[in-house]
Amino acid sequence: MSQQRSSYAVGAGLFIVLGFAALAYLATQTSSVANARQGDSYVVDTQFTNIGQLKERAPVKIAGVRVGQVQSITLTPGHDVADVKLSIDRHYDHIPQDSVATVFTSGLLGDQYVGIQYGSAKDVLADGGTLARTKSSQPLEEMLGKFFGAGGVVDNVGGSYTVKAGFTNVGTLSAGAPVKMAGVVIGSVQSVVADPVKLNAEVVLSIDKRFDAIPDDSAAAVFTSGLIGSQYVAIQPGGSPDVLKDGDEMILTQSAMQLEDLIGKFLVSGSDKKDAGDGK
Amino acid sequence: MSTRTPQPNGAVARSLAQVGACGLFLLTLLAAIPRSFRHGRETIRQVWFVGAMSLTIIMVCGLFVGMVLMLQLYHVLSIFGGTSASGMVVALSVYRELGPVVTALLFAGRAGTSITAEIGLMRATDQIDAMEMMAVDPVAYVATPRFLAGLIAMPLLCCVFSAMAVFGGHLVGVTWLGIDNGTFWSNMTAVVDVHTDIVNGILLKSLAFGAVVSLIAVFQGFTTPPTSEGVAYATTRTVVASSIAILALDFVLTAFLM
Numbered sequence: 001m002s003q004q005r006s007s008y009a010v011g012a013g014l015f016i017v018l019g020f021a022a023l024a025y026l027a028t029q030t031s032s033v034a035n036a037r038q039g040d041s042y043v044v045d046t047q048f049t050n051i052g053q054l055k056e057r058a059p060v061k062i063a064g065v066r067v068g069q070v071q072s073i074t075l076t077p078g079h080d081v082a083d084v085k086l087s088i089d090r091h092y093d094h095i096p097q098d099s100v101a102t103v104f105t106s107g108l109l110g111d112q113y114v115g116i117q118y119g120s121a122k123d124v125l126a127d128g129g130t131l132a133r134t135k136s137s138q139p140l141e142e143m144l145g146k147f148f149g150a151g152g153v154v155d156n157v158g159g160s161y162t163v164k165a166g167f168t169n170v171g172t173l174s175a176g177a178p179v180k181m182a183g184v185v186i187g188s189v190q191s192v193v194a195d196p197v198k199l200n201a202e203v204v205l206s207i208d209k210r211f212d213a214i215p216d217d218s219a220a221a222v223f224t225s226g227l228i229g230s231q232y233v234a235i236q237p238g239g240s241p242d243v244l245k246d247g248d249e250m251i252l253t254q255s256a257m258q259l260e261d262l263i264g265k266f267l268v269s270g271s272d273k274k275d276a277g278d279g280k
Numbered sequence: 281m282s283t284r285t286p287q288p289n290g291a292v293a294r295s296l297a298q299v300g301a302c303g304l305f306l307l308t309l310l311a312a313i314p315r316s317f318r319h320g321r322e323t324i325r326q327v328w329f330v331g332a333m334s335l336t337i338i339m340v341c342g343l344f345v346g347m348v349l350m351l352q353l354y355h356v357l358s359i360f361g362g363t364s365a366s367g368m369v370v371a372l373s374v375y376r377e378l379g380p381v382v383t384a385l386l387f388a389g390r391a392g393t394s395i396t397a398e399i400g401l402m403r404a405t406d407q408i409d410a411m412e413m414m415a416v417d418p419v420a421y422v423a424t425p426r427f428l429a430g431l432i433a434m435p436l437l438c439c440v441f442s443a444m445a446v447f448g449g450h451l452v453g454v455t456w457l458g459i460d461n462g463t464f465w466s467n468m469t470a471v472v473d474v475h476t477d478i479v480n481g482i483l484l485k486s487l488a489f490g491a492v493v494s495l496i497a498v499f500q501g502f503t504t505p506p507t508s509e510g511v512a513y514a515t516t517r518t519v520v521a522s523s524i525a526i527l528a529l530d531f532v533l534t535a536f537l538m
Contacts, residue, residue: 008328009321015332019436022443026482030371030446030465031472059470066466111470267361 032057040090041068042127046101047081050136052112054103059113060086061104067092070114086114086131096121102135160187160206161246165220165233170201171256173222173231179205181235186211189233205233207244215240221254231256305499308419309427315417316424323425330391330426330494331433335440337390338383342441345378346370346448354457363457367464368471370449375472376481379442381530384489387434388522392497395426396518399501400511408502423498430497434490435483442482480537485530492529493522 027033048054051073060068068088075082086101098119105112116131125131167173170192179187187207195202205220217238224231238252288297316323353366399422402408411418446468453459472478497518504514 008325008332011332012324012328015328015335015433016436018335019331019433019439022439023436023478023482025443026375026439026446027474027478030468031474031478032469033474034465034469 041087042090042093043071044086044088044095044125044127044129044131046084046086046114046131046134048084048101048103048134048136049081050103051082051084052103052105052136054084054112054114058111060088060116061113062092062095062116062118064115067116084114093124095125097123097125097129097131098133099125099131100133100135101131159209161209161212162190162204162206163244163246163248163250165203165205165250165253166195166198166200167203167220167222167253167255168200169222169255170203171222171224171231173203173233173256177230178232179207179235180232181211181214181237183234186235203233205250212243214244216242216244216248216250217252218244218250219252219254220250222256224256301503302495302499305502306495309424309495309498312417312420312424313428315420316428319421319425322421323428326425326429327432330387330395330429331437334387334390334433334437337386338437338441339444341382341386342379342444343448343451345382345441346374346445346450347452349373349378349445350449350452350457354453354459363459364463365467366459367449367453368467370453371446371468371472372477374442374445374449375477377530377534379438379445379482380485380489381526383438383441383486384434384493384526385523387430387437387490388493388497388519388526391430391433392493392518392522393515395430395494395497396501396504396515397511399423399426399498400504400514403502403504404506404508404511406506423502426498427491427494430490430494431487432490434493435486438482438486476537484537485533488529488533489526492525496522496525 054070054073056070056073058070059066060070068086071085071087073082073084088095095116096119098121100117100119102115102117103112104115119133173189173192175189175191177189178185179189187205190204190206192201192203194200203220207214214235215238217240219236219238221234221236222231223234244250288294349370350366353369354363357363357366357369399408402422408418408422411421450464454461454464500514500518500521504510
């Protein structure tokens with residue numbers, strides 16, 4: 001009996017030890033505590049006009065390598081810049097004073113971090129020093145912002161007229177997609193067919209009659225709404241005194257793909273977090 | 281206990297009466313905790329029985345949950361070129377939801393049923409009445425140790441489950457699908473927070489689930505009709521009621537803890 005009793009007591013003890021070991025493992029190895037382990041560090045002040053989604057304890061990186069973390073983010077009342085204190089490992093104490101601190105985004109959807117690009121000054125940053133040269137967040141967002149803003153399909157209240165445009169590549173543009181000028185929907189794509197002779201895609205755009213003063217040297221471009229949104233035709237007005245009429249053909253066109261190429265760049269560089277600022 | 285009290289008519293009234301009796305039983309259990317310290321060995325034996333004996337199923341299931349989660353996420357995230365985030369998503373979803381919930385469901389099936397069946401059989405064979413005759417408090421000797429054991433074992437089982445799930449995710453993601461090892465861990469450590477994910481997610485949720493599952497199991501055992509059919513019914517009810525209670529409580533807890 002006592003033999004059996006001690007065996008279950010040992011089993012229960014082992015189980016409890018194993019449970020706590022698993023808890024300790026989860027808490028220290030898979031959580032942010034693992035990043036908090038840091039040697040001696042020194043603090044550097046920076047100021048950003050826009051920190052985007054930067055958070056405390058976000059990494060500070062040089063050449064993509066983590067060298068410290070964001071210690072605090074404060075906004076002084078009356079100022080329109082954020083004071084960001086960076087805590088940098090003492091090991092990396094040869095940062096030139098004219099280095100540039102930039103808020104970067106890891107990949108397309110990743111978290112933001114502060115990247116430091118070395119300057120060329122002889123003096124190095126000391127504890128409590130200031131990185132005066134900063135670049136704020138948002139290169140990617142601003143760029144994407146251009147492509148956002150796709151609205152619904154236009155209501156053809158006042159009737160419409162059609163113009164043709166030839167594209168070498170329409171991407172995934174399909175009939176019914178919106179036609180926009182300055183981001184506002186002014187019509188829709190009536191048909192997309194391949195031209196058997198010119199070997200390009202002939203797109204017929206149906207534009208609301210209200211917009212009858214579009215110069216005839218305007219350019220039509222295939223853009224994408226947002227990142228994974230549908231494609232639409234954007235009309236960029238030209239400067240000609242003559243206007244587009246029903247049945248006219250637009251000469252200047254810009255095919256799809258530039259967003260895809262762009263994203264390609266970001267995805268490739270984002271996966272190793274090295275050159276996320278390339279798109280600037 | 282309540283088996284000899286007259287039962288109300290109607291399904292709704294009966295279920296309400298069950299919930300009410302269960303709540304009263306919880307008070308009896310809690311009141312018996314100081315008295316049950318005398319039976320500390322029994323509590324340890326129950327920790328061994330509901331905790332240590334459940335380790336195999338918990339570890340194997342945790343491993344497979346982590347593996348399948350990683351496999352699914354990899355295929356979805358590869359559409360967006362975001363496979364490097366999959367380790368992080370595995371960790372977050374396991375810590376916040378899957379770990380506590382799946383562990384509790386397995387715990388209800390593995391430990392809850394055996395608690396109900398054991399106590400139910402004790403009642404059917406008049407062992408509980410015999411204890412009362414011998415001036416041994418059956419609540420302090422039989423019910424409370426099992427309840428406390430569930431309370432102790434569930435969070436620990438959930439930790440083991442979560443650790444195995446992360447290991448499984450690592451196995452599939454890094455070893456098999458070729459996600460970078462450093463990216464896997466750094467993305468995870470960048471996002472997982474000790475307070476919101478591990479304390480609130482794993483520990484608090486599983487503690488609540490452990491309390492609910494063992495309360496239901498012990499209560500069903502104590503109120504079993506003293507027949508073999510009654511034991512079968514009580515065991516089934518333990519699993520059904522526990523599963524519903526776990527999932528409903530999970531929603532409420534998530535809403536509060538978020």
